[in-house]
Amino acid sequence: MTAWALRRLAATIPVLLGVTLVTFVLTYLLPGDPARAMAGERYREEDLDRIRRELGLDRSLPEQYATYLGRLARGELGVSFATGRPVADDLAERFPRTLLLAAASLALALVLGLPLGTLAARFAGSFVDRAATVFALLGVSLPVFWTAMLLLSVFAIRLRWVPPSGYVDTSVLAIVLPAVTLGVRSAAVIARMTRASLLDVLGQDYLRTARAKGVGEAGVLVRHGLRAALVPVVTLVGLDFGSYLSGSVLTESIFAWPGVGQYALQAILRRDFPAIQATVLLLAVVFVVVNLLVDLAYGALDPRIRVRPEKAGAS
Amino acid sequence: MLAFGLASAGGCARRDAAPPGLLRLAWSADPASLDPAHAVDVVGASAVALVYEGLVTLDREGRVAPGIARAWDVDSTGTRYLFHLDPEAKASDGSRIDAGVVRAAFLRLLDPSHVSPRAWVLDAIDGAASYARGEGGELRGVRALSDDELEIRLASPRASFLGLLAMPNAAVVPASGDVSGSVGTGPWIVAARVAGSSLRLERNPHWHGARPGFEAIDVRIIPEEFTRVAEFEVGRLDVLEIPASQSKRFREDPRWGERVQRQVALVTDYIGLNNEDPVLRDVRVRRALNHAVHVERILETILEGRGVRSTGAIPPGIPGGGGGEAYPYDPERARSLLAEARVPEDWVLQLWQRPNPLVAQVLEAVQADLRAVGVTSEILQRDWGALKAAIDRGETPAFLMNWFADYPDAENFLVPMFHSANAGGGGNRARYRNAAIDARLEELERTPDAAARAEMARAVDAAVAADAPWIYLWHPIREAVTSERVKGWTPHPVPSGERWIEAAPRVAAAR
Numbered sequence: 001m002t003a004w005a006l007r008r009l010a011a012t013i014p015v016l017l018g019v020t021l022v023t024f025v026l027t028y029l030l031p032g033d034p035a036r037a038m039a040g041e042r043y044r045e046e047d048l049d050r051i052r053r054e055l056g057l058d059r060s061l062p063e064q065y066a067t068y069l070g071r072l073a074r075g076e077l078g079v080s081f082a083t084g085r086p087v088a089d090d091l092a093e094r095f096p097r098t099l100l101l102a103a104a105s106l107a108l109a110l111v112l113g114l115p116l117g118t119l120a121a122r123f124a125g126s127f128v129d130r131a132a133t134v135f136a137l138l139g140v141s142l143p144v145f146w147t148a149m150l151l152l153s154v155f156a157i158r159l160r161w162v163p164p165s166g167y168v169d170t171s172v173l174a175i176v177l178p179a180v181t182l183g184v185r186s187a188a189v190i191a192r193m194t195r196a197s198l199l200d201v202l203g204q205d206y207l208r209t210a211r212a213k214g215v216g217e218a219g220v221l222v223r224h225g226l227r228a229a230l231v232p233v234v235t236l237v238g239l240d241f242g243s244y245l246s247g248s249v250l251t252e253s254i255f256a257w258p259g260v261g262q263y264a265l266q267a268i269l270r271r272d273f274p275a276i277q278a279t280v281l282l283l284a285v286v287f288v289v290v291n292l293l294v295d296l297a298y299g300a301l302d303p304r305i306r307v308r309p310e311k312a313g314a315s
Numbered sequence: 316m317l318a319f320g321l322a323s324a325g326g327c328a329r330r331d332a333a334p335p336g337l338l339r340l341a342w343s344a345d346p347a348s349l350d351p352a353h354a355v356d357v358v359g360a361s362a363v364a365l366v367y368e369g370l371v372t373l374d375r376e377g378r379v380a381p382g383i384a385r386a387w388d389v390d391s392t393g394t395r396y397l398f399h400l401d402p403e404a405k406a407s408d409g410s411r412i413d414a415g416v417v418r419a420a421f422l423r424l425l426d427p428s429h430v431s432p433r434a435w436v437l438d439a440i441d442g443a444a445s446y447a448r449g450e451g452g453e454l455r456g457v458r459a460l461s462d463d464e465l466e467i468r469l470a471s472p473r474a475s476f477l478g479l480l481a482m483p484n485a486a487v488v489p490a491s492g493d494v495s496g497s498v499g500t501g502p503w504i505v506a507a508r509v510a511g512s513s514l515r516l517e518r519n520p521h522w523h524g525a526r527p528g529f530e531a532i533d534v535r536i537i538p539e540e541f542t543r544v545a546e547f548e549v550g551r552l553d554v555l556e557i558p559a560s561q562s563k564r565f566r567e568d569p570r571w572g573e574r575v576q577r578q579v580a581l582v583t584d585y586i587g588l589n590n591e592d593p594v595l596r597d598v599r600v601r602r603a604l605n606h607a608v609h610v611e612r613i614l615e616t617i618l619e620g621r622g623v624r625s626t627g628a629i630p631p632g633i634p635g636g637g638g639g640e641a642y643p644y645d646p647e648r649a650r651s652l653l654a655e656a657r658v659p660e661d662w663v664l665q666l667w668q669r670p671n672p673l674v675a676q677v678l679e680a681v682q683a684d685l686r687a688v689g690v691t692s693e694i695l696q697r698d699w700g701a702l703k704a705a706i707d708r709g710e711t712p713a714f715l716m717n718w719f720a721d722y723p724d725a726e727n728f729l730v731p732m733f734h735s736a737n738a739g740g741g742g743n744r745a746r747y748r749n750a751a752i753d754a755r756l757e758e759l760e761r762t763p764d765a766a767a768r769a770e771m772a773r774a775v776d777a778a779v780a781a782d783a784p785w786i787y788l789w790h791p792i793r794e795a796v797t798s799e800r801v802k803g804w805t806p807h808p809v810p811s812g813e814r815w816i817e818a819a820p821r822v823a824a825a826r
Contacts, residue, residue, distance in 0.1 A: 170513070
């Protein structure tokens, strides 16, 4: 298994290299340049030229890319044009915050979505099922910013149960609103997927066998049925977790959560090339790792698709 | 709006408890750097102004006031300044700020290996420009005559020099060169910082000026306007700059109405016209556009009165500003000028803007007014970086922008925005070129007498307005509100002049 995982990781290196190349080219194609962003409202052309020289922006694109790859090979992500700090330090500070928010959002999504989807499948066609469907529809239809503002207005301003914004260093409750904003949407999709997948599984023969052997309904549902039904849900969770880790820009901005999403947005607006490139690379690595974990989870959930080294190419 | 109404209707009275000596603020972005040499945006400049002090500062009326220098003399030629430093001026580590430290700070700003985009602030100093270009030699224009006396010689008289010295970029960093903010020369020092999230400032124990009323400041970084308003409403912020959409609500709310303060900002909002554009280079077309747009109606409806119609570039509140006549709304006159100029029928005027909903509404109204006189226009939105780059390269026929005062002097508006040497990135975004106006602006820069300068500035402003390089809009009115915890504060006319010294805790009456 370890050898398989290592081989999988090694296979992603060309992908990551491709990501760096595409990002590099795209950032240079962006209109506006970092030298102007650093120079501010009023500057002299000679100052602009000097800034470009200092940042190495006066060299050709292939030359700059080669320098960038050389730095990457040495484990350096570069220095932010805007702050003058190593980008690695900036990301090391911010990524754990995004990770915390992602974990909280995912936990909420699972705690809400799985039971809801399970109940909807168990009582398919009943009021519970219909209520779950409405919840799911609302969850996926409401735009994130609308949900965020509604939650802010009701729970922070009117009821004063939680602070409107901030990071957990000012108040532990600051995580509640952003986690709910993100988690509710995922919970809705997880509920629908769980319901559909479980309905598919509930009609299977092996569950009838389990009942015949005297396993209680809860045991049939959760231990036998849900476990098999979770495979597509795990894919969904993986995708969602990956997207949370890329930093939900809107949510982080609205709730002033100082994570990777906000950092990426600031970097793009400032044309902070090293920060943009490093952030994209980080997110690519995150997706690779999350996909790997998802594949491993498949095997844990369903022995029929357990990955063996000799079957690595089939997954 | 509905959400806010619902939320405010029955909110319970719980307030976030904070120690009385703590002032709680919010900024819309994290300062990229606390280095005075790299503070090019409003947030950065505001941060630097709290932690570092210059030779001079700006008082609450926007006039130049003593800083590290307690007094100064200017000779009759206007080129020799002698600053007498306060012997009590110390950095927060207790080290003395003497003439040598001030000189070192200026050398640092001009250091060619440091590439400060604001080195131009000290350009007027003899030898500064060549020093900044790396042409070597001494900075002959700055000499420490003694610990307490600093002599500055200018290459030629520059009446606004003291205003330039009041800019945060000219602030003095400590002798150690530490620009993290943890050692400062101003009223506050950075005690803690969580990048992207918050900044904690405490009083500089060695600061020579008046002791700030508050003991500490907590600044939180809150990018969204809606969220800042929410934080203020629940009592977690003490000062809020009220967004236009919330203006009426705050003014009419009995909780805050009396504490809302309004001020005409030292800002000018305008629609720049590319004076090099084949159609717009004709002054008749530019004047026609000014007559076509019903600015007063836009001010009244979209801005709800939060602005003063501009008659020129200089805002009222700056000597030389606020006089003259605005272009009257006259669509007939507009049509006749356009016909006279033989504007091609298929001409489409591109109106560029940054992504801002209020600006979008304004430009839609402008578009409608232009259509009424037969001018077709299209609105393009670009993010700030792309918009600025396009403007600086002369690719934008028309663009809605603004200009903030760095220091309250007419020169800060007229020279960057209308002198031909500044066409493009220097501030003259309209690429307006007029040799006669250039000469008058250069004379303005050399004229020391305040009354004469004001008159001269007014005349130049009116002459430029007659050339209509822009569609003149307004000077915005800023509104701010404080919580009941704060007393003694009025908004500073220049954002980077705010140092939170006069603001003090309002102690609640015993019940």
